[in-house]
Amino acid sequence: MRLICGILHLDGNVATDETLNQMAAAMVAPGLTPMVTRQLHGSLGMGVVDFNGKAGGLANEGGWTLASDIRLNHSKEDPEQVLLSAFNKHGMDFPDHIDGDFAVALWRHERSELWLGRDFIGARPLTWTWQPGHWFAFASLPKGLHGAGLTTTTIDPIAIGCKTSQTYFSGSDSGFTQIAYLQAGHSLCVRQQSDSPPVPHRAYRPDxxxxxxxxxxxxxxxxxxxxxxxxxxxxxxxxxxxxxxxxxxxxxxxxxxxxxxxxxxxxxxxxxxxxxxxxxxxxxxxxxxxxxxxxxxxxxxxxxxxxxxxxxxxxxxxxxxxxxxxxxxxxxxxxxxxxxxxxxxxxxxxxxxxxxxxYNGANLYAAIFKKGHILKLTRELVARAKSDGIPIHRAVRHRLLAPLLPHSLRNRLRGKPRALNNIRGTLRYLNTDIVESVTQRSFDSIxxxxxxxxxxxxxxxxxxxxxxxxxxxxxxxxxxxxxxxxxxxxxxxxxxxxxxxxxxxxxxxxxxxxxxxxxxxxxxxxLAQHKVGIFDERFILYAEQRDTLLEQLEKIRRAPSELQQRIFDLEAIKEGLEQLPKPSEVRQLIRTTPGALVGGNPPWLPLFAVSCLRVAWQLSEPADQAH
Incomplete structure (x- = not known):
């Protein structure tokens, strides 16, 4: 495992070992003693943190300096050679032509040009910040930037709103206003002489x-x-x-x-x-x-x-x-x-x-009906009814007819709200002033x-x-x-x-x-079709902590920070927590069939209320609490 970091000064200053050491130290948890290697080339400095006890990942090849966190598939070639070959053949599309997990930085000396690249699925992380007229810096983890004082820890309310309502960050969001992830399957170029902000290029473009x-x-x-x-x-x-x-x-x-x-x-x-x-x-x-x-x-x-x-x-x-x-x-x-x-x-x-x-796409039986595969559909519906131990008419109704209904009618009949819904879904817990912006930045359904x-x-x-x-x-x-x-x-x-x-x-x-x-x-x-996961137990255990959670929310509500109020609707979070069953009733809510726990409300809705409470609490604490 490696982590990479680097800085390119845009103001004529030279890079220093001190800055690289600060970036590396910010990414290393207490108790770990990895090897850290650095190279300085005037205004550019790059470093690699290697947890394998080796001084690898930082190399000079044919007019280039490379910092790489890379693991190749199906190749015994030298990773740096594979990386340079892909760039020389495909230019800015090079991330689409390397098979493996990687986050890399390449400095072309003759052009004073820095390139970043990340694998198509984002198996290895890579973040960057651009401070106009001062520097461009990159690091595997955000803390390599904000922990070294190269940018602020100012929170991006829209990014946090997206994260709390859909579990994961959208696109290039890191949660910090001045730090972006290089998106998976993208490259990015920074030229020392240019005043224009860097614009990532999408290299992975499946047709x-x-x-x-x-x-x-x-x-x-x-x-x-x-x-x-x-x-x-x-x-x-x-x-x-x-x-x-x-x-x-x-x-x-x-x-x-x-x-x-x-x-x-x-x-x-x-x-x-x-x-x-x-x-x-x-x-x-x-x-x-x-x-x-x-x-x-x-x-x-x-x-x-x-x-x-x-x-x-x-x-x-x-x-x-x-x-x-x-x-x-x-x-x-x-x-x-x-x-x-x-x-x-x-x-x-x-x-x-x-x-x-x-692949677990929804409503596949309806999908192949729309494609006209009638014989295949008939065979599979009969086989599925037998596999599920139900009459064929129930299989047809559940697997075929219900999914053909319009989304809105289907959800009303099932009494199931869409997750990203500002009235009955997770968006209800956000301040209404940011809901539209969060919706625009959130993931589409897939x-x-x-x-x-x-x-x-x-x-x-x-x-x-x-x-x-x-x-x-x-x-x-x-x-x-x-x-x-x-x-x-x-x-x-x-x-x-x-x-x-x-x-x-x-x-x-x-x-x-x-x-x-x-x-x-x-x-x-x-052959198994369903299993119960940890969130069933979390629903029950959080219900047993219902009073404590409400007390913790009340502490925030008595003196909320500006940021907490800007992101969250604290009253809606309270209503979500109150949807948890009372501790004396919760052990009755054991799932007996696939689907939602009994008790009225979807179990994920109060769980998201708890998650929002935890994030709101975290926003009142120092950003460097983990170190």
Missing amino acids: PGRVGTWRGTQEQAASTLRQLIEEAVTTRLPSARPVACHLTGGLDSSTITVLAARNARENDKRVLALSLVTENAIGPEALDERPMIAAVLQQETNIDHLYVHDVLPMPGALSDPDWPDSEIGGADDKMLAAAANYGADRLLSGVGGDEGAT LQENTPNERVKAFADHHIPSRCTYYSIMAARHGLAISFPMLDRRVVDFILSLPLHMFLADGQSRQPFRRAMRGVLPERVR
């Missing part, structure tokens, strides 16, 4: 016209996908050190863990699987994650395993300043600490499966109509890069890298090429992945 054009049988698709997934996992395994994996019992993480374990066994090695689970089983056994996790562990005997119980995040808990509502000492932080203690230098995560390898544009947007312009960034921020606290096999470029390209009817087979969705994993996953995992 919607090529979506769904693959032709072949279901078995051929499954065979191809299996090979691609196996290669995606194998190429991410370290050659010497052990590897850690998330293991939730779902399709994505279970597949990664099994394939990693089998590869390790061939080399007489073991892997570490980390499972975030509720402290107590929630709901019926058929929906519990534990039996599915146990099935993986029983099948693959060279897995060392650790259960980590969810830690209820309460207002005032320590958070990383670069990610509002994160939790230092929480479950994710504990799992990453365990991976580091195991000796791993990376953790493999199943993030991105729903949008890609195990995976609802399953159109080519939606499917492309899921990778090119949605939440996945921000989700990857969250894990990178938390992993950097332990000197670890995160990698995402389900977001391998070849896997993503293949999934985008598949027509919609390929995602249904054998009476189940998430095809052809389920077929591809025959002989890999335990059947209980491969």
